[in-house]
Amino acid sequence: MSVVTLKINDIDVAAEAGKTVLDAARxxxxxxxxxxxxxxxxxxxxxxxxxxxxxxxxxxxPACVTEVAEGMDVTTHTPQLDEYxxxxxxxxxxEGNHVCAVCVANENCELQDVAIEVGMDHSRxxxxxxxxxxxxxxxxxxIDHNRCILCTRCVRVCDEIEGAHVWDVxxxxxxxxxxxxxxxxxxxxxxxxxxxxxxxxxPTGSIFRKxxxxxxxxxxxxxxxxxxxxxxxxxxxx
Amino acid sequence: MERAELLEQATVAKQAQKRIRLHCCTSxxxxxxxxxxVKKQLDAAIKTHNLGDTVEAVGVGCMGFCGQGPMVEIxxxxxxxxxxxxxxxxxxxxxxxxxxxxxxxxxxxxxxDPNHPFFSRQLLxxxxxxxxxxxxxxxxxxxxxxxxxxxxxxxxxxxxxxVQEITQSGLRGRGGAGYPTGLKWATVAKMPPGQKYIxxxxxxxxxGAFMDRSVLESDPHRILEGMAIxxxxxxxxxxxxxxxxEYPLAITRLQKAIQQAKRKHCLGAQIFDSPVDxxxxxxxxxxxxxxxxxxxxISSVEGGRxxxxxxxxxxxxxxxxxxxxxxxxxxxxxxxxxxxRNGAEWFAGIGTERSKGTKIFSLTGKIxxxxxxxxxxxxxxxxxxxxxxxxxxxxxxxxAIQTGxxxxxxxxxxxxxxxxxxxxxxxxxxxxxxxGMVVMDDDTSMVQVAQFYMExxxxxxxxxxxxxxxxxxxxxxxxxKLLDEKATKRDLDKLKELCGMVQATSLCGxxxxxxxxxxxxxxxxxxxxxxxxxxxxxTLAANSRG
Ligand code: SF4
Ligand code: SF4
Ligand code: FES
Numbered sequence: 001m002s003v004v005t006l007k008i009n010d011i012d013v014a015a016e017a018g019k020t021v022l023d024a025a026r027x028x029x030x031x032x033x034x035x036x037x038x039x040x041x042x043x044x045x046x047x048x049x050x051x052x053x054x055x056x057x058x059x060x061x062p063a064c065v066t067e068v069a070e071g072m073d074v075t076t077h078t079p080q081l082d083e084y085x086x087x088x089x090x091x092x093x094x095e096g097n098h099v100c101a102v103c104v105a106n107e108n109c110e111l112q113d114v115a116i117e118v119g120m121d122h123s124r125x126x127x128x129x130x131x132x133x134x135x136x137x138x139x140x141x142x143i144d145h146n147r148c149i150l151c152t153r154c155v156r157v158c159d160e161i162e163g164a165h166v167w168d169v170x171x172x173x174x175x176x177x178x179x180x181x182x183x184x185x186x187x188x189x190x191x192x193x194x195x196x197x198x199x200x201x202x203p204t205g206s207i208f209r210k211x212x213x214x215x216x217x218x219x220x221x222x223x224x225x226x227x228x229x230x231x232x233x234x235x236x237x238x
Numbered sequence: 239m240e241r242a243e244l245l246e247q248a249t250v251a252k253q254a255q256k257r258i259r260l261h262c263c264t265s266x267x268x269x270x271x272x273x274x275x276v277k278k279q280l281d282a283a284i285k286t287h288n289l290g291d292t293v294e295a296v297g298v299g300c301m302g303f304c305g306q307g308p309m310v311e312i313x314x315x316x317x318x319x320x321x322x323x324x325x326x327x328x329x330x331x332x333x334x335x336x337x338x339x340x341x342x343x344x345x346x347x348x349x350x351d352p353n354h355p356f357f358s359r360q361l362l363x364x365x366x367x368x369x370x371x372x373x374x375x376x377x378x379x380x381x382x383x384x385x386x387x388x389x390x391x392x393x394x395x396x397x398x399x400x401v402q403e404i405t406q407s408g409l410r411g412r413g414g415a416g417y418p419t420g421l422k423w424a425t426v427a428k429m430p431p432g433q434k435y436i437x438x439x440x441x442x443x444x445x446g447a448f449m450d451r452s453v454l455e456s457d458p459h460r461i462l463e464g465m466a467i468x469x470x471x472x473x474x475x476x477x478x479x480x481x482x483x484e485y486p487l488a489i490t491r492l493q494k495a496i497q498q499a500k501r502k503h504c505l506g507a508q509i510f511d512s513p514v515d516x517x518x519x520x521x522x523x524x525x526x527x528x529x530x531x532x533x534x535x536i537s538s539v540e541g542g543r544x545x546x547x548x549x550x551x552x553x554x555x556x557x558x559x560x561x562x563x564x565x566x567x568x569x570x571x572x573x574x575x576x577x578x579r580n581g582a583e584w585f586a587g588i589g590t591e592r593s594k595g596t597k598i599f600s601l602t603g604k605i606x607x608x609x610x611x612x613x614x615x616x617x618x619x620x621x622x623x624x625x626x627x628x629x630x631x632x633x634x635x636x637x638a639i640q641t642g643x644x645x646x647x648x649x650x651x652x653x654x655x656x657x658x659x660x661x662x663x664x665x666x667x668x669x670x671x672x673x674g675m676v677v678m679d680d681d682t683s684m685v686q687v688a689q690f691y692m693e694x695x696x697x698x699x700x701x702x703x704x705x706x707x708x709x710x711x712x713x714x715x716x717x718x719k720l721l722d723e724k725a726t727k728r729d730l731d732k733l734k735e736l737c738g739m740v741q742a743t744s745l746c747g748x749x750x751x752x753x754x755x756x757x758x759x760x761x762x763x764x765x766x767x768x769x770x771x772x773x774x775x776x777t778l779a780a781n782s783r784g
Contacts, residue, residue: 046702051743091708126715150702169545169701173701
């Protein structure tokens with residue numbers, strides 16, 4: 001294992017070569033907000049919350065997919081970055097119907113947490129109140145597209161950990177949405193093993209277990225990471 | 239195959255051609271106005287006049303003057319300099335055109351002026367054979383020296399020398415950003431040997447642009463040859479042409495060309511009996527603007543959803559199926575065989591200091607002469623618009639020129655003397671892009687123009703990342719609010735802020751450049767935005783209270 005040293009927010013950090021800046025920062029106790037990142041599955045760099053500045057590179061780069069390099073000089077928080085993050089979250093809130101008071105994930109929601117973290121208390125953007133639909137055809141679970149932020153975590157866990165690839169994305173732009181099977185009702189998709197990994201993965205109240213009421217929702221995200229570790233490194237204890 | 243054999247084939251093909259050739263455009267534009275019928279009637283008239291020994295009607299590719307189609311051009315091998323061409327030819331006029339050949343009266347068709355600046359100011363490199371040869375017959379391509387550059391590269395040059403030649407020519411990518419082509423080739427060539435790929439990006443999607451389509455329809459072999467040379471140079475044996483399904487004629491002609499080239503051993507296994515292999519396959523895309531972005535294109539070729547992914551790793555390092563992949567645009571590849579044929583120095587002698595060669599534009603909008611033009615870099619916008627394009631019809635004057643499509647911007651009339659090159663256009667807040675050029679007159683509302691492009695981006699964003707997916711929608715709404723005369727200063731400020739945010743935080747080029755049409759119109763025509771603003775109700779209320 002080779003190690004590189006870099007600076008994150010002027011703090012010297014040593015990190016294993018090949019790790020991402022996000023890993024290195026977290027290890028050093030520096031928080032960078034994320035939404036599409038989920039430990040255990042691949043990264044896609046889609047939510048753009050983890051954007052950081054690296055000295056000498058004019059573009060902002062996502063920490064979740066940027067590898068550490070010797071001598072890198074990283075800044076994770078600037079007024080500009082904070083502002084961009086806030087705008088991103090505001091836009092997420094205005095593009096779906098995020099009514100926390102009636103959501104199963106209330107107080108157990110990463111979107112809510114991130115909003116608090118970036119200091120978003122209202123959105124300056126016009127709410128769009130889209131009609132997106134709910135699918136409760138599955139005997140155990142349901143999906144409320146109104147709360148989906150298209151992080152594709154469900155797509156990736158189902159494909160990469162469960163190996164079922166029930167989920168995918170269809171459509172583009174504002175019409176993009178996650179679908180099950182070949183855009184069938186979830187309950188009709190034979191490939192679904194009802195393992196519940198997508199429920200564990202979803203950062204919002206979009207995918208939920210039927211029967212749980214607000215604040216009862218319990219997600220075991222550690223399970224996903226554990227499974228990956230168990231299979232890759234043969235470590236079967238938590 | 240020996241070089242002599244290839245030359246022999248070229249001579250035979252040349253000799254098979256008749257003395258007088260009537261070039262009849264059969265590209266998409268002219269086909270839409272009955273050019274296939276014109277060609278049929280020309281053939282029939284040649285028969286009835288018994289001219290079959292000396293005259294032939296050839297279905298060729300685009301001659302560029304698309305607004306005036308169908309076009310028929312007459313070329314006489316005895317006096318090649320004296321060309322005649324007819325515009326808006328109807329099938330009924332065919333008879334009289336053929337009749338006029340042996341002096342029995344004048345043709346009853348509108349005769350164009352081949353010396354018009356629209357033609358005389360052009361410099362044809364990529365389009366050199368366009369409108370001169372039948373794109374569906376490899377013999378025609380061989381007759382004009384086709385595949386000789388490939389032969390030369392394989393037998394006379396090392397791969398490194400080919401890369402070197404392209405680098406020295408100064409050619410830059412014609413798809414948009416103008417990245418040095420040689421550098422791209424060199425990067426792929428330097429990757430360790432193993433599976434590598436060449437991809438030709440023919441996913442032209444800008445509103446108003448049809449350069450790539452025209453090149454593919456008019457001279458498909460040139461692109462195949464360019465790809466094969468690239469394959470030899472970087473060590474790839476497999477190539478893909480990614481072309482959108484909306485281009486059926488281009489696809490058919492490419493398919494024919496690939497088959498014919500294989501049969502002549504210009505493609506496939508052991509090209510010209512050398513140890514070099516290169517196979518080309520076509521991949522038809524459903525047509526998404528975002529698939530012009532390299533990583534999205536790769537994902538689509540792989541059969542996945544056309545979503546971009548963060549770069550690095552760049553495709554040159556890890557592209558199709560994780561292998562080093564060279565992606566070049568159609569027009570870029572169209573420049574390759576002339577560079578190998580005439581040398582890097584020749585190419586580097588054309589154009590400006592940092593932009594070499596020519597650029598094809600599709601000139602459209604409020605302009606007299608619409609069509610495709612290929613001009614040397616460094617020509618001014620004024621020369622293009624006023625001399626070649628003939629200015630704005632109907633007594634209005636030019637207000638702005640939009641270049642670069644949705645990723646580009648609007649250049650105001652006071653900058654018309656700017657030379658056309660990558661850097662000058664970028665300095666003006668626009669870009670070369672793939673080569674759409676839309677002329678706007680003083681009746682045009684620039685805010686509406688910005689709204690149009692934003693609507694396009696809003697519909698074409700893949701939706702993967704939030705700034706582009708949601709930001710374009712918000713920007714579109716703000717522009718609409720402005721045009722509805724309901725927006726206040728705050729809305730305008732918000733629009734500006736969004737532009738900066740979407741530009742800085744989007745994942746791929748589509749999102750990063752989506753605000754450009756807004757930014758450039760704001761920069762040059764801010765007054766038009768300000769005029770639409772309404773008083774802010776909050777300030778109003780405060781003032782009336784005070
Ligand atoms: S359903 Fe949940 S996990 Fe899936 S994309 Fe939407 S928010 Fe992400
Ligand atoms: S910038 Fe737009 S097109 Fe590119 S990845 Fe993001 S959403 Fe997709
Ligand atoms: S966590 Fe990096 S982009 Fe979403």
